[in-house]
Amino acid sequence: MLDGTASGPSAAPLAGPPDRPHPTTGQRTVAETARHSETRYGNRPTMKDVAARAGVGLKTVSRVVNSEPGITPDTERRVQEAIEALGFRRNDSARVLRKGRTASIGLVLEDLADPFYGPLSRAVEEVARAHGALLINGSSAEDPEREQELVLALCARRVDGLIVIPAGDDHRYLEPEIKAGIATVFVDRPAGRIDADMVLSDSFGGAREGVAHLIAHGHRRIGFIGDQPRIHTATERLRGYHAAMADAGTTVEDSWVSLGSTDPDRVRAAAEQMLSGPEPVTALFAGNNRVTVTAVRVLAEQERRVALVGFDDIELADLLGITVISQDAAAVGRTAAEHLFRRLDGADHAPARVELPTTLIQRGSGELPPAS
Amino acid sequence: MLDGTASGPSAAPLAGPPDRPHPTTGQRTVAETARHSETRYGNRPTMKDVAARAGVGLKTVSRVVNSEPGITPDTERRVQEAIEALGFRRNDSARVLRKGRTASIGLVLEDLADPFYGPLSRAVEEVARAHGALLINGSSAEDPEREQELVLALCARRVDGLIVIPAGDDHRYLEPEIKAGIATVFVDRPAGRIDADMVLSDSFGGAREGVAHLIAHGHRRIGFIGDQPRIHTATERLRGYHAAMADAGTTVEDSWVSLGSTDPDRVRAAAEQMLSGPEPVTALFAGNNRVTVTAVRVLAEQERRVALVGFDDIELADLLGITVISQDAAAVGRTAAEHLFRRLDGADHAPARVELPTTLIQRGSGELPPAS
């Protein structure tokens, strides 16, 4: 891939053959200088160059760069000038190699573009920043294989820690990594077949509350449209749905439940099916934000007024009057990141499972009575 | 913490098998054992360990790991077994140091949580992934200093390339980095005082079209609420507004224009002010997605029906009937990333400036006639 051999992107400044710029001219010193100052793949000055220019030792430059004590103001000034003049910037790759810590953490989520993950990753980033760490980010696109590939790539980079929103349900591949010291926190969904820290939202409780809310407003025929059953939150929410229905003594008909991809076409088909026929549902519970969005579109086209409660809040949901079960994505991200850094700071208690509560926000769509 | 770099006299001569401590020196045995068996910060096996276990040379392991040709199937199997048994994973930090390329690119944007940047960074990530590169991500929070800090941190990591959504207006600090070979593409807003690649949306043209649309529907008193004038897109959009108004021969009153933070409170105040008084505006042009959201809220509370066109599309805007100037965030990100990788692949033409067109999407709010 990027593995291109030595030849850098800059073709112009290369005077001689790339492998051995050994000019035949008598000006050996010039050639020497040229090689020193402008070869090297990225053509960047190193501490050695700075040291030479400032007339000090290599380690002295290192000391200045790291603000270590024991440097004469005069020496420091000379070194700073050389750094300035050469445009030197410390190579953190080398530093990392030497020190063992990369000051970066990896975040693997499902889709950076999903509005639920924006605030989450922003929150993680803020915490990381407060700890002086950078964030390396990747989307699994809900593909377990891609998740593993990403996670292992991050491990190879030797990130200090990982925050993973799992796509797969078997994370034993992470065992050696965790044992080797890469702190890991799972978020939003539990880790599979492995004992690890996790931070979750109360999917079961939230869904149960949302469905109970519909029941309290008189509904019995309630449809549930959720994500693929492979996804833990999807089944948890379905479980919540069933629990609430059972609490109300209602028998759930198969045709009321649809699990599968959140692709708008599928969701639309599922919703339209539930809403048609002799005994249509009078209310819908949408299993996540994407489903909610499509559901809102479908319901807007219906003649009857159908009640709706969605899991996850949505921007502008207040204007559209959509009742939702809200989970605080930023809080989830922040909690996970703080947990991670506590681990990195040495906490070594047993893996913890944190569950954050959800909130029912009434905005109208969930309070509609059943339309006959 | 674990910085067990105990060095001391490196007693193990390369000749002897590393896994067997020499019993010759009685006193040093303890330290030796400790060092060998359990130190090393992350305590991870290295190629050396794998080589020892497989009974082959270090370089052979490297060959296997990199699928280089010329390895006997039998040797390969032995090495693979050792890798498996030890849970070895190549340390990419060291690899990077040796090879000079990090196979990662940096993306500095304004706010990961902003719905405009989600699709953008997802698009960048997809392209990066196709090129085998990872994405390091940071938010500048619209703070020039923080932008610089982030960018330079990424340069220190030696990312191969940078995609920057500028917060500041002076990027000369990047000159040495670019010269040193870090390809850079500026996105959404132009680079300041520096010649570089950039990918922009046609803010001027888009705003002009949007305002002209309102004018075509009979409006003359049109308010403009935009972001801080420091931000290039904000002033470009304002310029588009003025151009459209001038085209229509309308004189813009000062009270119709408000630039400043996109904080909801400020936007709300600005909107309410324009909508009150003896001669209120009959239409609003919102300078970006955040402004639009607040404007929609304010307008929903008004008695009169006020027309609205917003810059940037918004999720569910179709349901709310909001007319917008849409810019394709994913296309912007994709274009920028492709440009970047073309640079990394050796393209060395003069810095290019790409401007992507915007689209007017009519949904109702922009087609309302002026209310008297």
Next chain:
DNA sequence: TAGGCCCTGGACAACGTTGTCAGCTGAATG
């Protein structure tokens, strides 16, 4: 004035990987 101590700076060896080059085997060829 001599001895010791701090203060500054430099030489050197890691960190874990890859590129280079030379050595070793076994087989094929004269």
Next chain:
DNA sequence: CATTCAGCTGACAACGTTGTCCAGGGCCTA
């Protein structure tokens, strides 16, 4: 049978930084 050749393998030196240890030199104290 000797010789070449090719295919494998390993020793070694980088990459750029930091930790350790030691050497001067100046200054203070006895």
